[in-house]
Amino acid sequence: MDLYLIRHAESQFNREGRVQGQLDPPLSPLGERQAQVLAQAVAGLQPEVVVSSPLRRAYDTARPLVQVSQAELIIVEELKELHAGVFQGRLWSELEREFPEAVAQWRSGNPDVAIPGGESRRQLMRRSWQALQKIHQLPHQVVVVVAHGGVIAAGLKALLGIPPQRNPFRLHNASMIQVHWPSEDPHGEKAKLLFLNRIDHLVQAGCPTESLEL
Numbered sequence: 001m002d003l004y005l006i007r008h009a010e011s012q013f014n015r016e017g018r019v020q021g022q023l024d025p026p027l028s029p030l031g032e033r034q035a036q037v038l039a040q041a042v043a044g045l046q047p048e049v050v051v052s053s054p055l056r057r058a059y060d061t062a063r064p065l066v067q068v069s070q071a072e073l074i075i076v077e078e079l080k081e082l083h084a085g086v087f088q089g090r091l092w093s094e095l096e097r098e099f100p101e102a103v104a105q106w107r108s109g110n111p112d113v114a115i116p117g118g119e120s121r122r123q124l125m126r127r128s129w130q131a132l133q134k135i136h137q138l139p140h141q142v143v144v145v146v147a148h149g150g151v152i153a154a155g156l157k158a159l160l161g162i163p164p165q166r167n168p169f170r171l172h173n174a175s176m177i178q179v180h181w182p183s184e185d186p187h188g189e190k191a192k193l194l195f196l197n198r199i200d201h202l203v204q205a206g207c208p209t210e211s212l213e214l
Contacts, residue, residue, distance in 0.1 A: 021084025078131035085118025111164035128155035
């Protein structure tokens with residue numbers, strides 16, 4: 001299976017610098033443009049199926065891909081972003097003022113620290129791995145997945161055997177990742193990362209690419 005992992009296009013909360021978590025803001029005007037550019041790039045891959053998180057910013061990124069490629073659309077609940085608890089909907093400047101201890105603990109990178117009312121990185125990694133295993137069982141060879149920066153990064157760590165305490169991935173909005181994961185390899189032992197955070201489709205179309213917040 002060739003698995004293309006795509007972070008959703010820019011949302012309104014990305015534009016404002018707010019923590020999103022499992023809140024459901026729409027795409028920004030730039031995000032809508034990124035989704036259209038992305039659809040043209042994905043069409044050339046000839047995907048058999050597009051798998052999406054149910055959250056609006058991912059689903060609205062996936063819809064143009066489906067329309068252009070005529071692929072089947074599947075929603076996978078486990079692809080939702082990290083539940084960011086009390087952080088959701090807030091600016092980091094507000095959080096640093098209102099929850100300084102929780103912010104410091106989260107930024108320590110400890111995989112077992114959970115945001116109050118939310119998930120830990122280890123919990124997200126476990127859920128992301130479950131989602132990838134479900135997708136890997138699909139009877140297709142070219143699969144596009146549209147989800148969120150945090151859940152994609154956590155799934156990649158699980159698939160590639162990266163320890164939970166390490167956080168090496170930061171992904172642009174509407175960026176693409178390719179992983180070759182043989183269909184007969186359920187545990188990911190032969191999975192290969194072929195490219196990461198590809199944004200040439202955005203650059204060529206003149207789309208700004210500065211949004212990096214998860």
